[in-house]
Amino acid sequence: MRPLTLRRLFLQCSLLAAILFVVVVVALKLGAVPVSLYGLGRDLISVLLHQTKALSSDYGMIVIEIRLPRILLAIVVGASLSVAGTSFQALLRNPLADPYVLGVSSGAALGAVLALIVEPHLALPVWLAALFTPFGAFLGAAATIAAVYFLGQRQGQIDSATLLLAGIISASFLSAIIMFLMTTLSGRDFRGMAFWLMGDLSSSLQASLRWVLGIGFFAAAGAIYTTAGDLNLLLAGEKEAMHLGVDVRRVRLVVYIAASILTGLAVSVSGAIGYVGLLVPHVMRLLFGSDHRTLLPTAAFGGAIALVLADTLARTVVAPSELPVGAMTAIAGAPLFIYLLRRGSA
């Protein structure tokens, strides 16, 4: 018997944090413009000391003002998608659930697109306008997961296959609406929109949106973490969990809202990036076990590492041009998804 201790959790997270740090350094170094490790270290230190004006070179500008924000964005988006995927898998008792497969990302994208269309007509102040899109994405995500949850039931029970089908159908239906809306958009950057829909981390964010993204991530992920012990019991079914003292309705509500926030935020800043939320939790489960008290934090780190890696590849393999990061995660993720499906774990 080896129950989980805070010490073990701390060690696991430290290990992953160290890996994340190495990956971030590599990601900062790689790119169309080469940077030396020495110059990188010097520039990072001067940024930390708030001596941004003393930046040594144009290379430093590229690293600090273009690559670093993009990497930080990848960290938050990767962690959000991965935590959302982990909690969807537990809540819906389905190992193949994730925001992308269930159509929640498409719902969030539709919400975001609708918000983009409506927003110019509202004459909102700039800081609020920046928040309008993520809010639309959150509403889209929440509405989609409610619909998929409803459609995925058979005789009052969540049915694994029906749920996945409902998700896939919702995803294609919602994507079709997005396509329709996009073709009616005149004068907008169609290519930029298409790129965003495939998943793209290159857009720069408003300061207010950065704050919302950061705070929203920690609040929603923290809320999900308070249900970690309950999620362990929910894996055995809602009735079973109820008999072990889980307030099933409360847990469902908390996870449902928090996971919608995570998905909505991630999609509104980076588009629909697939497979991170699906696969990272499985890898972490293989490495660290299926206890959600370890799984949720390790999945957050794992998602961050995976997306920083994927984004680095996306901007370097065809340099000086770049791929949408969603294409990168799909290339790596789709085969693994098929493997899980064939293994019959659904």
Added chain:
Amino acid sequence: MSSPAHSSSSWPNLGEAPRAASEVRLSVEQVSYAYSANPSQAPLFTLEANSFQARPGEIVAILGPNASGKSTLLKLIAGALAPLSGRVLLDGFVTHTLAPRARAQRIAMVQQETPLLFPARAWEFVLQGRHPYGRTLRFENEDDVLIARNALAQVGAEDLSDRWMNEVSGGERQRVILARALCQQPLLLLLDEPTLHLDIGAQVDLLATLRRLAAENRYTVVVVTHELNLAAEYADQVVLLQKGKSLRVGSPASVYQRDLLEQVFHTPLTVELGSNGRPRVNLLPTQS
């Protein structure tokens, strides 16, 4: 941290937390229930007013043919369903109004097996029984581990501790599930067809274990079963249900009447009294 009132200091008597000892622990008072697909329609199934009482250390068996309302009655006792009328009292508390956590500290339910989504080891599974005693984000402490070890020992499953739950046999699995229920340190132990899918040796073994646990830990045990002879052998009280109606409540010897059982189960049988004073049912071949 578990509160002192519930942490087991009295090793190895797992379930004996200090509690007020009143004679009647479980009191089922005129509970009824109705299932309907649609509130405006006539109910599809009705459980009529049922009453019985049970003391600590007693085993109650709920018997009856399929769809007679056995599992519904068990869910009402567990507080998972709110009765249409009447109430179920456990040491003076109405079970269905207890908060989930408080309920899980008093009532443990062993259900027909549910598949696990992701693999877990037996000890992880057993430790889940400590969940009702933990606060949010609490990690299990040494007390919990001790309680889980004792629970595994009490059902004779220490050696299963490190096995994966999806790799143990049906009988072993049932023991681990029972150990998890013991970890809840309940007053009331409910079992829904625990002998299903078990071979006859494992069935006898399980009921003998229940008998011993009920005596040692002063649990009140309510078990839903189809095994008439096992119920006769191990139960102190029997509740016989037919179409949602309780026909008779009492000792096995008083309930096991040939014509009554024949009428309920629609099959010819004989009832004889064994040397230990407990009845035994023998099925007769039917003429077709």
